[in-house]
Amino acid sequence: MVNVKYEDPRAHAVRERYLGVFGGPELPVPVEAIAGDLLGLRVEESGEIDCSGMLLPAERRILLNAHERAGGRDDPPLRRFRFTIAHEIGHWVCHCLEGRARDPKPAFCREVDLTEVADKTLEREANVFAAELLMPEPAVREAWEELKDVTACAARFDVSPTAMQWRLHSFGLSNPPADADGLETDRKAAR
Numbered sequence: 001m002v003n004v005k006y007e008d009p010r011a012h013a014v015r016e017r018y019l020g021v022f023g024g025p026e027l028p029v030p031v032e033a034i035a036g037d038l039l040g041l042r043v044e045e046s047g048e049i050d051c052s053g054m055l056l057p058a059e060r061r062i063l064l065n066a067h068e069r070a071g072g073r074d075d076p077p078l079r080r081f082r083f084t085i086a087h088e089i090g091h092w093v094c095h096c097l098e099g100r101a102r103d104p105k106p107a108f109c110r111e112v113d114l115t116e117v118a119d120k121t122l123e124r125e126a127n128v129f130a131a132e133l134l135m136p137e138p139a140v141r142e143a144w145e146e147l148k149d150v151t152a153c154a155a156r157f158d159v160s161p162t163a164m165q166w167r168l169h170s171f172g173l174s175n176p177p178a179d180a181d182g183l184e185t186d187r188k189a190a191r
């Protein structure tokens, strides 16, 4: 039973623009180059922020929490960074209109929340955008058909197994991640 519709054509448009201009392999999606080369956003790590990621639209900067490089759960930290970058690109494209929005607000993203129950609309929108950008549906379905394994699919897209499993779940191809309840508890505890 699929109860979530992940869909954001803006993510596909951005990815296709990048491929049209710069070419290169389609997977894994070159999210840092999309931020830097296509959108002109500087991606930096900071040890001094207390959220997962930040978008500072006036400065065209994305900040990543350097402490998250140390990892967590079973997700390789760089994959986590990739999702955070994609999420911040989502804010830039959807909420700052790539710099055209009047008075765009910085985004402080406490936790890049992979689940469908993210409670804040803008955060949820950025997450949907990130999932769409990194894991295009036709390619995910093809990978699943071929590999039938969450970890192998995650490796192909260079995303965390948790992110991949949510994505597969949204297409009705997999159960939600086993620790979904734990994630929910963590999130509540973090509030």
Ligand SMILES: [Zn+2]
Binding pocket: 087, 088, 091, 107, 108, 109, 122, 123, 126
């Ligand atoms: Zn956010």
